[in-house]
Amino acid sequence: GHLVLVSRIAQLEVELHLHLDGAIRPETILYFGRKRGVPLPGSTVDDLLKHVSYKTPLTLTKFLEKFNHYMPAIAGDREAVRRIAYELVETKAKEGVIYVEIRYSPHLLANCHVDPIPWGQTEGDLTPDEVVNLVNQGLQDGERDFRIKARSILCCMRHMPSWSPEVVELCKKYQNNSVVAIDLAGDENAKVDNASEHKKAYEEAERCGIHRTVHAGEAGPPAMIKEAVYLLKAERIGHGYHVLEDPELYKELLRAKMHFEVCPWSSYLTGACHPDFGKHPLTQFKKDRANYSINTDDPLIFNSNIDKDYGIVKDYMGFTEEDFKRVNINAAQSSFLPEKEKQELLNTLYAAYGMDPSAS
Numbered sequence: 001g002h003l004v005l006v007s008r009i010a011q012l013e014v015e016l017h018l019h020l021d022g023a024i025r026p027e028t029i030l031y032f033g034r035k036r037g038v039p040l041p042g043s044t045v046d047d048l049l050k051h052v053s054y055k056t057p058l059t060l061t062k063f064l065e066k067f068n069h070y071m072p073a074i075a076g077d078r079e080a081v082r083r084i085a086y087e088l089v090e091t092k093a094k095e096g097v098i099y100v101e102i103r104y105s106p107h108l109l110a111n112c113h114v115d116p117i118p119w120g121q122t123e124g125d126l127t128p129d130e131v132v133n134l135v136n137q138g139l140q141d142g143e144r145d146f147r148i149k150a151r152s153i154l155c156c157m158r159h160m161p162s163w164s165p166e167v168v169e170l171c172k173k174y175q176n177n178s179v180v181a182i183d184l185a186g187d188e189n190a191k192v193d194n195a196s197e198h199k200k201a202y203e204e205a206e207r208c209g210i211h212r213t214v215h216a217g218e219a220g221p222p223a224m225i226k227e228a229v230y231l232l233k234a235e236r237i238g239h240g241y242h243v244l245e246d247p248e249l250y251k252e253l254l255r256a257k258m259h260f261e262v263c264p265w266s267s268y269l270t271g272a273c274h275p276d277f278g279k280h281p282l283t284q285f286k287k288d289r290a291n292y293s294i295n296t297d298d299p300l301i302f303n304s305n306i307d308k309d310y311g312i313v314k315d316y317m318g319f320t321e322e323d324f325k326r327v328n329i330n331a332a333q334s335s336f337l338p339e340k341e342k343q344e345l346l347n348t349l350y351a352a353y354g355m356d357p358s359a360s
C-alpha cells in the first residue's frame with residue numbers, strides 16, 4: 001500500500017566537483033553542431049557517445065582529449081554557452097542535487113581575447129568575460145526554474161599559465177554573482193614553464209577572499225597536493241587520491257579537515273586509481289572519517305550521473321544511507337557559499353535527513 005512510499009529516505013545531494021564542459025547533453029552538442037555547421041564524429045546521440053564516452057580506463061591525458069571531439073560545436077556560441085549552463089542545473093535538480101558548484105575554463109568557451117584561440121576556431125567576438133556573464137545567466141535562470149542553488153568556479157588550466165591572471169580578475173569581477181572560487185584543472189603531469197602565474201593568481205584570490213580549490217593528486221604524486229595546499233593555499237583538493245602515498249601529509253590533512261572532492265567513477269576511467277574499487281582510496285578516507293564529497297566530474301564523457309557514483313560506493317565500499325548523509329553534510333560544510341547561505345543549506349539537509357543540527 002501507500003506505506004511503501006516512505007521506505008526510501010529522500011536523499012538530497014550536494015555536488016562540488018562538476019565540469020560544465022564535461023556535462024553537456026549530447027543532444028545539445030548535436031543541435032549546435034548542425035546549426036553552426038561544425039562537423040562532429042557522429043550524427044545521432046549513440047554515434048556521438050561512441051566517440052565521446054567510454055567504459056574502460058584511459059590515462060588522464062587521453063581522457064582530456066575527449067573534449068576535442070565536441071567542444072568546437074559549443075565554444076564561441078552565445079546561445080550554446082548559456083544553454084549548457086541552464087540545462088546542467090535542470091539535470092542536477094532532477095538528480096536530487098540541491099546545491100551544485102559548476103566549474104569551467106572561460107577561455108575554453110571563448111573565441112576572442114584568448115591566445116591561442118581554442119579548438120581551432122576562427123576568431124570571433126565572444127570573450128572569456130562574456131562567457132562568464134552568459135554562464136551566470138544560464139545558472140541563474142536554472143536556479144529560478146528548477147529551484148536549486150548553483151554557483152560556479154572558474155578554472156585556470158595547468159598548461160595555460162598565461163590565462164590565469166585573467167581568471168582571477170574574472171573571479172573578482174563576478175565574485176558572489178554566481179562565481180565563488182578559483183580552480184586549477186587540466187593535466188597535472190604536463191610540464192609547465194610559467195607555473196608562477198598560477199601561484200600569483202592564487203595569491204590574488206586569497207587576498208580578495210576568493211575561495212580556492214586545486215586538482216591535485218589525481219594522476220599526479222602527493223607532491224602536487226603539498227604544492228596545492230602550501231603554495232596555492234587550496235581550501236579543497238580536487239580528487240587528491242594519491243595523498244595516501246605520503247602518510248605524513250595525509251595525517252596533516254586529516255588533522256586540518258582538508259576536503260577531498262572525490263569522483264569515484266571518474267577515478268576509474270581516468271586511470272587515476274587502482275581499478276579494484278575495494279582498494280580505492282575512498283575506502284581509506286571512509287575508515288578515517290576524512291572530509292570528502294562524492295561527485296560526477298564529467299558525466300557526459302563518463303556516461304554517468306550522480307546515482308552511478310553513489311551506486312559504486314554503496315555496492316563496492318559499503319556506504320549506507322547514514323554515510324551518504326554525512327558525506328553531504330561535509331560537502332555543504334566545505335562548500336564555498338557565504339556563511340549565512342551555508343547555514344541555510346545545512347539546515348535544509350538536517351531537516352531532510354531528519355537530523356538534529358546540534359547532534360552533528
Ligand SMILES: O=c1[nH]cnc2c1ncn2[C@@H]1O[C@H](CO)[C@@H](O)[C@H]1O
Nearest residue numbers: 019021103104105155185186215298
Ligand atoms: O578529471 C579531470 N582532471 C583534470 N582536468 C579535468 C578533469 N575533467 C575535466 N578537466 C579539465 O577541466 C577543464 C575545465 O572544465 C576541461 O575543459 C578539462 O580540460
